Amino acid sequence: MERVAITEAAIKIVNQLKAQYGALIFHQSGGCCDGSSPMIFEEGEMYLDESDILLGQIEGVNFYMNQDQFEYWKHTHLTVDITKGRGSSFSLEIPLGLRFIIHSRLLTSEEQKVLNP
Amino acid sequence: MNIKEPLGIVGQIIPWNFPLLMLSWKLPPALATGNCVILKPAEQTPSTATLLMEKIADVFPPGVLNVVHGFGPEAGKPLASSGNIDKVAFTGETTTGQLIMQYASKNLNPVTMELGGKSPNIFFNSVMDHDDAYLDKAIEGAVLFAFNAGEVCTCPSRILVQEDIYDAFMERVVERTKAIVQDNPYDVNTMLGAQASNDQYEKIQSYFSIGEEEGAKILTGGAAAKLDGNLANGFYIQPTIMEGHNKMRVFQEEIFGPVVCVTKFKDEAEALEIANDTLYGLGAGVWTRDAHQLYQIPREIKAGRVWVNCYHTYPAHAPFGGYKKSGFGRENHLMMMNHYRQTKNMLISYDKNKLGFF
Numbered sequence: 001m002e003r004v005a006i007t008e009a010a011i012k013i014v015n016q017l018k019a020q021y022g023a024l025i026f027h028q029s030g031g032c033c034d035g036s037s038p039m040i041f042e043e044g045e046m047y048l049d050e051s052d053i054l055l056g057q058i059e060g061v062n063f064y065m066n067q068d069q070f071e072y073w074k075h076t077h078l079t080v081d082i083t084k085g086r087g088s089s090f091s092l093e094i095p096l097g098l099r100f101i102i103h104s105r106l107l108t109s110e111e112q113k114v115l116n117p
Numbered sequence: 118m119n120i121k122e123p124l125g126i127v128g129q130i131i132p133w134n135f136p137l138l139m140l141s142w143k144l145p146p147a148l149a150t151g152n153c154v155i156l157k158p159a160e161q162t163p164s165t166a167t168l169l170m171e172k173i174a175d176v177f178p179p180g181v182l183n184v185v186h187g188f189g190p191e192a193g194k195p196l197a198s199s200g201n202i203d204k205v206a207f208t209g210e211t212t213t214g215q216l217i218m219q220y221a222s223k224n225l226n227p228v229t230m231e232l233g234g235k236s237p238n239i240f241f242n243s244v245m246d247h248d249d250a251y252l253d254k255a256i257e258g259a260v261l262f263a264f265n266a267g268e269v270c271t272c273p274s275r276i277l278v279q280e281d282i283y284d285a286f287m288e289r290v291v292e293r294t295k296a297i298v299q300d301n302p303y304d305v306n307t308m309l310g311a312q313a314s315n316d317q318y319e320k321i322q323s324y325f326s327i328g329e330e331e332g333a334k335i336l337t338g339g340a341a342a343k344l345d346g347n348l349a350n351g352f353y354i355q356p357t358i359m360e361g362h363n364k365m366r367v368f369q370e371e372i373f374g375p376v377v378c379v380t381k382f383k384d385e386a387e388a389l390e391i392a393n394d395t396l397y398g399l400g401a402g403v404w405t406r407d408a409h410q411l412y413q414i415p416r417e418i419k420a421g422r423v424w425v426n427c428y429h430t431y432p433a434h435a436p437f438g439g440y441k442k443s444g445f446g447r448e449n450h451l452m453m454m455n456h457y458r459q460t461k462n463m464l465i466s467y468d469k470n471k472l473g474f475f
Contacts, residue, residue: 027212030396031442032233032270033132033159035210035371036320046212047219066211068396068442072369076327085316088133088159089213090189099316104327104366 001114003077003107006058010082010100014040014059017092026058026080028065028073028102029089038063038080038100039091074116079103120461123151124227125203127457128196130217132208133159133313134268134373140166142437142448143206148182150457155183155202157193161314189213200224204457207231208270211442229446229456231270231439233371234399236420237392238262238273238428239382243406245282251426252289255404258428259290262377263297263309263356268317270443271400273428275368276358276379277391283381290358290379291337297356297375299342309375311351318352321374324367325357333361333378363391371397385410389417398440402428421447 006014018024023043029035040061052064058080065073085099093100107115127147131139136158147154158166163186170184185192193213197205198220207217208231221228244255262273278286302310312318318341325339338357343349356375359367368378382388392401401420405411415423421438424430431437436447446456 029210029212030233031210031214031371032231033134033209033373034213035233035373037210037316039212041216046216072364072366072396076366083316083319085314086161087316088130088161088189088193088209090194090216092190094160095188095191101316101319101323103323104330106327106330 001111002056003074003115004056004058004063004080005078006080007082010080011059013082013093013096013098013100014061016096018060021092024061024092026061026063026100027052028063028069028078030066030069034087034089036102037087037089037091038102039089040093040100041090042092073104075107075112076104077107077111079105118463118465120463121150121455122459122461124457124459125152126201127152127154128199128202128205129154129156130193130197130205130207130209131156131158133161134265134270136162136165137169139208140169142453143208144182146448146453147206147457148177150454152203152457153181153183155185155196157185157187157196160186160188194220197221198223202226204228206446206456209233214444227456229438229448230444231399231446231448232397232442232444233270234272234397234420234439234443235275235369235371235395236271236273236397236400236402237275237277237395237418238402239277239388239392239404239414240279240282240286241388241403241405241407241410241414242279242282243410244404245286246406251406254426256286256289256293258402258404258426259286259377260293260297260356261428263294263375264429266310266312266354267375268313268373269429270371271422271429272371272373273400273402274372274377275363275391275395276377277388278379278381279388280381280383287336287358287379294337294356294358299353299356300344301348309356311348311353312374313352315352317373318354321354321372321376324370324372324374324376328359328361328365328367328378331361331365331367333359333365333367336360336379338376363394369395385414389414393417393419396442399438399443400424
């Protein structure tokens with residue numbers, strides 16, 4: 001049972017980026033413009049501490065979100081997907097002309113019991 | 118005496134939603150205070166800055182005004198982390214904001230940040246005391262969520278309506294929203310064009326599905342709009358009103374589309390509780406005929422700009438910026454000049470005589 005999953009198409013890009021950059025992390029953004037996008041960085045690029053919640057691991061990549069934001073997101077299941085597009089963030093897929101995108105659904109009551117007891 | 122001096126070289130990273138306006142908010146105060154600027158426009162909108170530079174290139178000495186295009190990891194990050202710059206100003210989202218502050222901290226450089234919002238637009242029952250020009254203005258004020266296709270950091274994306282006027286007021290707002298003309302943006306009669314990009318288009322639609330799963334009720338819209346002819350593949354989204362409660366994700370995240378979420382409140386205390394229950398604090402709207410409310414309510418809202426009986430006006434002399442996760446620093450106004458200046462304090466002694474200590 002997991003909070004976050006990834007599509008086959010997104011796995012391909014994650015692996016391509018891993019081959020290029022090494023170990024990676026996802027961080028879910030919020031706010032303006034390119035906000036609400038999951039962003040991928042080299043591990044160690046972003047300062048993370050106890051205010052960043054580790055939601056899970058997808059294709060060997062840890063997925064983090066700020067605690068404040070997690071409070072509003074924790075009842076939802078997330079799937080990382082990839083789509084064509086341009087972004088202006090520092091996320092590593094941007095130069096490929098692609099962008100990671102989040103699809104969400106509500107956690108089932110079974111999932112709620114385990115993940116948000 | 119205090120002398121204002123330029124910081125030196127300023128890095129500015131601006132977004133795609135108002136390519137010329139965002140540039141004109143950032144560039145002039147930095148130049149007017151005597152700095153050199155390296156501006157990085159968003160990858161989605163490189164042309165505007167380039168065309169403007171072609172027009173004004175001769176005005177500045179070589180090296181004073183520089184535009185760097187490129188992808189975030191390849192151009193934005195090196196700019197923000199460079200030890201050769203003295204300040205970074207950024208408009209965008211929270212994760213990039215955090216990274217830029219992190220890079221700036223290595224150089225102990227100052228930063229200013231504008232990171233978006235989820236602005237409440239609050240309608241007290243007195244707006245419906247009369248069916249007059251003011252009510253008409255208030256209804257338009259609610260429908261301003263569709264302005265610039267919602268791609269505005271201050272988009273009034275949460276409507277809060279007092280419960281005793283809720284049904285009557287929202288009926289008028291839905292009616293006005295349905296009357297929005299969505300067509301070719303080059304047609305002067307068009308009120309709402311397409312979204313800026315495919316990824317925004319997909320993102321907005323993914324919010325419709327999570328909103329419905331969370332139990333939000335669609336009052337109008339709720340899907341992509343299919344237009345005919347050569348607009349058939351445009352990224353059009355129907356102007357959408359979703360009814361729900363403030364804990365829903367659609368009430369908490371910046372959808373950046375012509376989408377508004379509406380809920381009701383019973384009194385001033387509840388209006389403020391809902392308005393301030395957000396990670397952000399950029400804009401807010403307050404609509405009332407009550408002279409006490411129009412001062413007291415804005416004072417209690419944690420946002421950098423509160424419009425009272427108006428919305429989406431941006432006069433140059435009014436400071437603009439955020440509370441909470443909407444960032445810090447103020448654009449426009451004299452305050453912005455001071456974000457680009459050092460203060461040198463000189464203490465000049467005119468006395469020839471020693472202190473007498475040693």
